[in-house]
Every structure is written in structure tokens, then in C-alpha cells.
């Protein structure tokens with residue numbers, strides 16, 4: 205068996221990699237702190253955050269308010285932006301120093317980029333893209349729930365011997381904990397031993413922000429290939445319902461929209477109260493991203509489309525025939541409510 | 545410009561819609577299931593072949609899996625790849641991402657010459673997306689994950705790409721050799737060349753390597769080399785849905801739907 209760099213006997217604590225971008229913590233990092241707190245309570249397990257960046261110390265308090273007992277901060281101008289080589293090096297040093305039992309990261313592009321790299325460096329096991337976490341009753345081992353085969357199969361994965369037990373977790377599967385500003389925790393600044401030549405990655409351009417977070421939408425109107433790139437009616441219906449707009453992968457591949465609102469296996473997991481799904485066939489890889497919705501409406505021209513098996517209310521018709529009267533009917537109904 | 549040595553990592557996967565779990569034995573029923581090249585790996589092949597057209601050089605396909613993968617290696621050759629290696633041995637079976645990335649890295653070492661190692665963003669069955677950074681770490685190459693618009697600056701031995709971020713993107717440049725995970729849908733994969741297909745099926749250079757053919761330590765591959773274990777399997781339960789089909793004209797359907805959706809309005 206491939207031996208990890210340290211073993212279970214020396215290991216303790218649940219650690220969370222606190223991903224930040226431009227001075228803001230990723231929502232998934234706080235979700236993980238909240239979940240870790242829930243797992244740790246009653247077991248006396250410390251929750252430690254690991255935070256890298258340039259002048260990001262302020263964010264430590266946010267993690268503490270969310271449930272962390274301690275945050276280790278590596279603050280350095282060379283860490284201003286995520287680079288695989290710079291971040292992998294510093295995070296590995298911090299891990300080897302602190303020897304956590306469990307290390308959790310958000311399954312974001314950067315989180316997965318980093319996790320895959322350091323798991324091999326630490327010679328340990330990584331359960332990727334978890335949709336739930338628990339601790340095994342007796343052993344306290346981490347069990348990660350993951351989807352296989354496009355979401356048709358659920359597997360429970362654990363890592364009995366190697367440490368840390370690593371997992372990446374999808375955004376939106378846990379709730380963001382309510383911050384408790386009165387919570388006290390320790391902030392430890394760790395020295396950064398990094399020089400310019402350690403970083404071979406040159407970031408030439410970096411564009412983020414502006415996108416909406418569909419993982420928290422209460423109402424979601426989604427469109428796929430069937431909309432032919434025309435989101436006008438979909439946008440109108442979403443804004444009438446105070447909701448957000450999402451899509452399947454086809455609109456992304458076709459270049460109609462960015463990946464921000466993509467639902468599914470490679471996109472986001474959403475849990476709206478209401479999802480209205482238009483012109484989407486309902487492939488596994490899509491449906492896993494909306495199946496937590498309370499109510500699903502499907503509009504599809506093809507009566508045989510698999511999406512109808514996952515829907516509460518089914519309309520077999522052209523979405524462009526259905527949406528205009530639906531928008532009118534919603535307007536009328538809302539008018540009757542006195543609007544909102 | 546220097547020619548490029550490109551390795552394309554490919555996996556063969558069961559068609560997801562055909563996979564079922566035997567809930568009694570908790571095993572995956574693969575018997576009747578048809579396979580395909582992992583769709584994201586078609587983007588890998590396309591990118592590899594485009595880069596070869598631009599820079600010259602060679603595209604070598606590598607995969608790890610059972611002998612049933614072999615015909616798919618020939619499909620990759622028919623698309624335009626030059627040669628293929630299949631790591632196939634019972635000893636490789638049941639590998640997690642640590643053991644898989646190690647075996648592939650050792651296979652790539654044995655192939656020897658590489659500037660770029662292209663992998664798919666993730667596989668449709670495992671979907672971990674963790675093998676590419678793993679290979680990069682074992683081989684100590686740079687890495688670009690979720691990449692598209694790859695541009696090789698071969699004189700300066702650098703590669704530049706657009707890379708997906710949470711809610712945005714970045715453009716980064718890193719030294720070769722580099723391991724790249726190609727963003728799903730980064731390009732339109734080409735069709736097989738029918739003349740090449742005839743050649744690939746008859747004479748295509750597909751080499752099968754057993755564990756003993758490459759330099760691997762027995763305890764680092766397959767099940768023994770995998771720190772993670774599957775503790776249980778379940779068929780995903782889908783939420784019970786009402787599946788009520790609304791009838792009538794669009795206006796009538798809209799009216800009924802709005803009544804049903806009252807609580808959300």
C-alpha cells in the first residue's frame with residue numbers, strides 16, 4: 205500500500221481549505237465549515253481553516269463566525285492569485301506541520317486543481333465531488349457520498365489508513381451557517397517560505413465576478429437546446445417569479461451562455477422550491493442537478509423526453525407556444541395577489 | 545517550430561444510462577452495458593490532433609483498462625492518432641485516483657518523450673476530475689485544468705490556455721512539459737477517417753502493456769495501491785414525482801399550471 209506522509213495515529217482535527225478570490229470567501233468554504241462544525245460537535249474535534257492570499261487576514265474572522273476554532277493564515281503578495289505550484293507548496297507545508305485527520309476543499313475549479321495535486325504529494329486518498337459527508341459511528345472515519353455513472357449510482361467512499369482523509373465537496377449541498385459574530389477563535393499567521401522562482405505559472409488575465417449563484421435560487425427557470433439560444437421568455441418568466449435562470453450544458457457548449465448557470469454533474473447542484481425546465485431532454489447528468497427541487501415543471505415538445513419522469517407537472521408542447529400564455533397567467537395571478 | 549510529442553489519455557466508459565446497480569450484491573451490472581470513449585476524451589483527441597496539425601509531431605494514446613478497451617484504441621487511431629498503448633492487467637484493476645494516476649504516469653514515463661499530456665476534464669463514470677493533476681504531480685509537470693484555447697509557444701517551451709474558474713476564467717501560461725485537462729465541449733471532435741479505420745483495425749499500432757512491462761511497484765497499483773475504498777453502493781433514489789400531464793391549449797395549460805403553482809407565486 206502506498207503510505208501517506210503521516211499516519212492516523214498522529215492525525216487530528218477537521219481542516220478546511222478556505223478558498224478566497226479577490227478578498228471574498230467562496231460560499232462552499234463556509235458551507236464546509238458549517239458542516240464540519242456539525243460533524244465535530246459532541247466529538248470534541250477541532251475545526252481549523254487554512255487561508256492563503258494577500259492581505260486576507262480579515263476573512264479569518266468570517267470562518268470563525270461560521271464555526272472554525274482556528275484559522276491558519278498564509279499571507280504573502282506571491283499568493284495574491286491562485287497558482288497550482290505556489291498554493292500546492294504552501295498548503296502541503298501547512299498540512300505536514302498540522303497533520304489534520306480530515307482535509308475538506310470545495311469542488312470548485314481551483315479546489316479540484318489543488319486537491320488532485322496535493323493528494324498525490326501527500327500520498328493519500330481523495331474522495332472527489334462529494335454530495336454529502338458523515339463520520340462513521342465507531343471509527344470516526346470520514347464517509348463521502350459521491351455520484352457515479354452520471355448520477356445513476358451513489359457510492360460511499362472512505363479512506364481507512366492514509367492521512368489526511370481528503371474530500372472535495374460540491375457547492376450548495378450544505379447550507380451556509382448563520383454567522384455568530386461573538387464566536388471566538390485563534391488566528392495563526394504561518395510564515396510563507398516562497399520565492400518568485402517557485403511560481404512558474406504566469407497569470408496573464410483573470411476575470412471573475414458578476415455571475416449569480418444559482419445554488420441558492422428559490423425559483424429557477426432553466427432552458428436547454430430547445431430554446432435555440434433565445435432566453436428572452438425564460439428571463440422574463442424568471443424575473444416575474446423573482447427567480448434565477450439556469451441551463452443545461454448544451455447552451456454552454458453552443459456558446460450562448462457562460463458556465464455560471466449550468467446545472468448538473470459538471471455544473472451546479474441546485475435545490476430550488478420550484479424549477480421550470482424548458483427544452484431540456486433530462487439526461488442523468490442534468491437531472492442530478494435539479495432533483496432536489498421541491499416541485500419540477502417540464503416543458504418539452506417530445507412526449508418521450510426523460511425529463512417528464514422527473515417532473516411533477518408536464519407540458520408536451522413547444523416552449524415558445526407555452527411560455528407567452530404562462531407569463532400572462534403568472535402576471536394575472538400575481539396581480540390578483542397584489543404583486544410582491 | 546519544434547514538433548510536439550503529445551500524449552492523449554483516454555478512458556472507455558459504460559454508457560451511463562445503461563448502468564444499473566444490483567442492490568442485493570451491491571455490485572455494478574456491466575454485463576449488458578455498451579461502452580464508448582468517455583465523451584470528454586473525444587475533446588482530448590480533437591485537441592491533440594489539431595495541435596499536431598499546427599506543430600507537427602506525434603499523438604500517442606494511452607489508456608488503462610481491460611482488454612475490451614482495445615477496439616476503442618483503434619477508433620482513436622482511426623481519428624488520426626499515431627499509436628496507442630493500453631495498460632491492461634488484473635493487477636491494475638479497482639484502482640482509485642492515486643493508483644490510476646500513478647500507473648498512467650509510469651506508462652507515460654515508459655513512452656518517454658512528451659511535451660503535453662492531455663486528459664479529459666472528467667470521466668462520465670467516475671467523474672472525479674482528479675487524475676490529471678495526479679499525473680502532473682507524479683511526473684512533476686506543470687498543469688492546466690479546465691483548459692480550452694490551448695496555444696503552444698514551442699520556441700519558448702511554454703503553453704498558454706484559457707482556464708475555467710468559479711464564475712469566470714483566467715488565461716495562464718506555464719512551462720512545458722504540461723499536463724492539461726481539457727474542458728468538456730472545448731471543441732467539436734472530428735469523425736473517424738474511414739480509410740484510416742480500415743488500417744487501424746488491421747494494422748494499427750496498439751501495444752498492450754502488463755504491469756510487468758512498465759516500472760511500477762506492485763503495492764502502488766490496483767486495489768492494494770488505492771487508499772480509498774468503496775464502503776457501499778446504492779441506486780440513486782429519484783424523488784417521487786406527480787408526473788401530471790396538463791391537457792388543452794397552451795392557454796388552458798398555463799391556467800392550470802398557475803393554479804398548481806399557487807404556493808410559489
Ligand SMILES: Cc1cc2nc3c(=O)[nH]c(=O)nc-3n(C[C@H](O)[C@H](O)[C@H](O)COP(=O)(O)OP(=O)(O)OC[C@H]3O[C@@H](n4cnc5c(N)ncnc54)[C@H](O)[C@@H]3O)c2cc1C
Nearest residue numbers: 428429430452453468469470471483484485489490505523
Ligand atoms: C461527463 C459528462 C458530464 C456532463 N455534465 C452535464 C451537466 O452538468 N449538465 C448538463 O446539462 N449536461 C451534462 N452533460 C450532457 C448531458 O448528457 C446532455 O447531453 C445534456 O444535458 C443535454 O442538454 P439538453 O437537454 O439541453 O439538450 P438535448 O438533449 O439536445 O435536448 C433538447 C430537448 O429540447 C427539446 N426541444 C427542442 N425544441 C423544443 C421546443 N421548441 N420546445 C420545447 N422543447 C424543445 C427536445 O425535445 C429535447 O428533449 C454531461 C455529459 C457528460 C458525458
